[in-house]
Amino acid sequence: MTGSSSRTLKTILFLGYAFLYIPLLVIVFFSFNKARLMTTWTGFSLKWYQELLSDTVMLRATWTSFRIAAISATIAVVLGTLAAVAIVRFQRFRGKTLFTGLVTAPLVMPDIVTGLSLLLLFVAIQHLTGWPQSRGVMTVIIAHTTLAIAYVTAVVQVRLAEFDRSLEEAALDLGASPLKVFFVITLPLIAPAVATGWLFAFALSLDDVVIASFVAGPGATTLPMVIFSSLRLGISPEINALTTILILFLSFGVSIAAITIRKTRR
Amino acid sequence: MKRPFRKVRKRVPYDILSRRGHALITAIPYIWLLVFFLIPCLFLLRISFSDAILARPPYTDIVSILPEGLLQIRLNISSYLTLFRDELYQRGLITSFAIAGSSTFCCLLIGYPMAYTIARSSEKVRPILQLLVILPFWTSFLIRVYAWIALLSPTGVINGLFLRFGLISEPLALMQTPFAVCLGIVYAYLPFMVLPLCVSITRIDTELLDAAHDLGCRPLKTFLAITLPLSFSGMIAGSVLVFIPAIGEYVIPELLGGSETLTIGRIVWNEFFVNMSWPVASALAILLILFVVLPISCWQRWREVRA
Numbered sequence: 075m076t077g078s079s080s081r082t083l084k085t086i087l088f089l090g091y092a093f094l095y096i097p098l099l100v101i102v103f104f105s106f107n108k109a110r111l112m113t114t115w116t117g118f119s120l121k122w123y124q125e126l127l128s129d130t131v132m133l134r135a136t137w138t139s140f141r142i143a144a145i146s147a148t149i150a151v152v153l154g155t156l157a158a159v160a161i162v163r164f165q166r167f168r169g170k171t172l173f174t175g176l177v178t179a180p181l182v183m184p185d186i187v188t189g190l191s192l193l194l195l196f197v198a199i200q201h202l203t204g205w206p207q208s209r210g211v212m213t214v215i216i217a218h219t220t221l222a223i224a225y226v227t228a229v230v231q232v233r234l235a236e237f238d239r240s241l242e243e244a245a246l247d248l249g250a251s252p253l254k255v256f257f258v259i260t261l262p263l264i265a266p267a268v269a270t271g272w273l274f275a276f277a278l279s280l281d282d283v284v285i286a287s288f289v290a291g292p293g294a295t296t297l298p299m300v301i302f303s304s305l306r307l308g309i310s311p312e313i314n315a316l317t318t319i320l321i322l323f324l325s326f327g328v329s330i331a332a333i334t335i336r337k338t339r340r
Numbered sequence: 341m342k343r344p345f346r347k348v349r350k351r352v353p354y355d356i357l358s359r360r361g362h363a364l365i366t367a368i369p370y371i372w373l374l375v376f377f378l379i380p381c382l383f384l385l386r387i388s389f390s391d392a393i394l395a396r397p398p399y400t401d402i403v404s405i406l407p408e409g410l411l412q413i414r415l416n417i418s419s420y421l422t423l424f425r426d427e428l429y430q431r432g433l434i435t436s437f438a439i440a441g442s443s444t445f446c447c448l449l450i451g452y453p454m455a456y457t458i459a460r461s462s463e464k465v466r467p468i469l470q471l472l473v474i475l476p477f478w479t480s481f482l483i484r485v486y487a488w489i490a491l492l493s494p495t496g497v498i499n500g501l502f503l504r505f506g507l508i509s510e511p512l513a514l515m516q517t518p519f520a521v522c523l524g525i526v527y528a529y530l531p532f533m534v535l536p537l538c539v540s541i542t543r544i545d546t547e548l549l550d551a552a553h554d555l556g557c558r559p560l561k562t563f564l565a566i567t568l569p570l571s572f573s574g575m576i577a578g579s580v581l582v583f584i585p586a587i588g589e590y591v592i593p594e595l596l597g598g599s600e601t602l603t604i605g606r607i608v609w610n611e612f613f614v615n616m617s618w619p620v621a622s623a624l625a626i627l628l629i630l631f632v633v634l635p636i637s638c639w640q641r642w643r644e645v646r647a
Binding site: 084157185220288316320 | 376378387451456471486559587588
């Protein structure tokens with residue numbers, strides 16, 4: 075690569091990062107603005123943070139969202155790991171093609187279709203059996219779990235396919251029961267992938283607004299739903315403050331991860 | 341004396357697991373996905389053939405048992421006819437494809453040079469550069485869309501700056517345009533394009549590039565003859581990852597777009613929540629599955645099998 079073209083490429087990369095980061099940094103900057111509008115800087119103030127932290131609707135929605143995300147991620151990890159074991163380890167079983175298709179299909183389905191179809195299911199079940207009496211946290215958990223299984227399976231599948239199976243074989247030869255082999259050998263080996271899958275599922279649930287809007291009942295307004303309805307009205311200083319807090323948490327998490335990685339490498 | 345090597349029968353783990361065990365492990369996720377994914381899709385199909393009525397739920401059952409002991413299945417195709425007759429839906433389809441297509445293309449244009457530079461950087465910095473691409477993605481999706489509301493809206497940052505420096509006398513209409521929607525999609529899904537591209541460009545054997553260089557090939561020609569074709573799979577993967585969410589996107593066109601960016605996602609939403617016409621919304625969803633989701637997934641599967 076010649077010098078000038080390499081310089082051009084570096085400039086493009088830099089501009090790409092600028093495109094990714096400047097919009098977020100602008101929001102962080104204006105979250106400390108006194109005025110409601112983002113056209114001019116009128117002075118430093120923390121009042122929007124105060125307002126955010128005393129917004130009970132927002133706080134309640136945050137709690138609901140975290141609960142839904144944690145529960146659905148946990149169920150999805152169990153189901154997704156089972157699905158990955160079935161796909162990678164079981165040679166052939168009836169309906170395997172349909173099974174692999176079902177596992178990957180939610181990845182390519184638009185959210186709006188997933189949400190609509192699940193709502194139709196819940197409505198029909200309710201019409202026939204009376205359950206669920208009202209859509210709420212439960213239905214959102216089911217919807218998010220279904221979506222997240224696909225991601226968990228994809229991550230765990232890769233890890234299951236690549237690790238050394240002789241350890242499992244040795245344990246089996248030494249007389250361990252298959253269940254014990256799974257919990258003592260297999261699970262610790264795939265644990266990083268399972269953890270990644272859980273985090274992925276958690277983040278997916280926290281990020282979803284479309285599916286939740288379809289299947290959530292009146293009692294289960296999630297944080298993204300609250301944010302979405304406030305975004306419909308345009309610029310909101312409270313959301314600026316929320317963004318800043320989110321970015322703060324994120325950078326905190328990333329720095330901790332970076333430090334641990336550096337320490338373990340040494 | 342050497343003992344003769346005895347062939348050890350290789351046992352595959354889980355094979356000694358009884359067939360019942362296999363069935364149990366498979367059945368749990370299988371049943372979940374059947375009940376909460378496949379059956380809902382069938383409901384979509386069923387309701388797309390029913391009549392819309394003013395009731396709860398707002399559709400009729402297509403299956404009914406008549407008093408003479410006859411099972412009647414009535415398929416009402418008027419929802420589909422509406423979709424084909426009314427220009428609104430065709431325009432929605434065209435808009436969706438135009439927006440998703442041009443956003444995917446822009447992602448490719450911006451993402452390729454970025455991915456190329458990242459892939460050609462030293463092994464030490466590469467993970468950091470990749471992390472920098474994903475990092476904004478870990479903030480919330482809505483926040484990333486909001487960032488552009490904050491920048492583009494009439495009382496937003498860009499208009500504020502321009503007004504201040506006297507470049508314009510009244511706010512520009514940046515929001516509620518197809519441009520804003522494309523920008524939002526590109527911003528939201530750019531990492532989906534850059535990461536697969538990075539992987540496929542990194543995988544290219546550098547000896548090929550060295551050979552081309554030694555044989556006197558100019559850098560541009562090397563790029564066009566070697567790098568570009570060999571990174572084709574990454575371009576396809578990235579494009580699919582951007583195009584699929586973009587085609588059914590609801591949030592971005594709703595928040596950043598105006599009335600002229602009525603995409604399929606928005607139409608489905610409006611039919612369902614505003615017009616309460618569940619059969620039409622279902623029919624649209626079915627068409628979206630048939631003509632977008634199924635072809636792309638079949639095509640991807642075909643490519644996987646071939647590879």
